[in-house]
Amino acid sequence: MKGLIEQDKIIQTNNNISESILSLARLSDSIFAFAMALMVIAFDLPEDAKAMTDGDINAFLFSQVKPLGTYVITFILVATYWISHSRQLKYLRRTNETHLWISVGYLMVLFLVPLSNDLVMTFPDNFLVKVWFSLNIAVIGFVSWISWSYATGDRKLVDSDLDEATIRSMKTKALIEPICALISIGVAYLNQELWDYFWVLLFFAYSPLEKYFNKSAELV
Incomplete structure (x- = not known):
């Protein structure tokens, strides 16, 4: 009877842990989706849109090419972080209060x-705005690296037999965007x-960079 009680407690604990991870995944997906949706708000129609001529409309559309490019780049960056975050969650088997707070910090940033994104689209020629954007993207990646390093340190939150190559590979991938x-x-x-062109180049160079750093991690 005592053995059955202990087994029930273990099962209940595992269920609670699984539910915590699922809750974290649902919260993360919601924040990512909301952040992606909010980025489109930066596009504003002219106040006198109804009075615009065809020439005015064409000029306005051409003026939106650069903001649209910024939106696409930012959207892809966020999508890349979402994929990376989903990969990390896949390996988690449990969580704790420290890890949850790290995750909250990650979602906050x-x-x-x-x-x-709105600042860059509104002030495309301001240096400090671009620094702000770059730092924002960098901090997200570094917090992601911290989260994975904490989870895999002494295999605290992952399977005890998770191979070292996978751990190193995930750490390396987490550092590509912030660097x-x-x-x-x-x-x-x-x-x-x-x-502006640097981020476009990064889009095309990301996959080769990922493969290069993965091979480097395997050699360590």
Whole structure:
């Protein structure tokens, strides 16, 4: 009888842990979805839209090309972080209060992205705005790295037999965006126009960078 009671307690504990991870996943998905949706609010129609001529409308549409590019880049960056966050959650088997607070901090910084996106679209030629955007993206990645490092330290929150190669690979992937974001600040300092193209280049270079750093992690 005592053994059955102990077994019931273990099952109940595991169920509570699983429910906590599921709740974290649901909260994360909601925040990511809301942040992505909010970014489109930065697009504003002219106040006198009904009085605009075809020429005015065409000029307005062409003026939105650069803000649209900023929106696409930011959306892809957030989507990349969502994929990375989902990968981490897949390996979690339990959580604790410290990890939950790290996750809350991660989501808090992530939710600043719509503001950063709005600032860049409103003040595209301001250096400090671009620094703010880059730092926002960088901090998200570094907090993600901290979260994964904490979860895998001594295998606290993951399977005890999770291989070291997977742990290193996930840590490496978590650092790609934040390191590139910090580099972009130097690019903006040298030439603000190049800052915009840097993020476009990163979009195409991300997959090769990921493969390169994965191979480097395997050699360690």
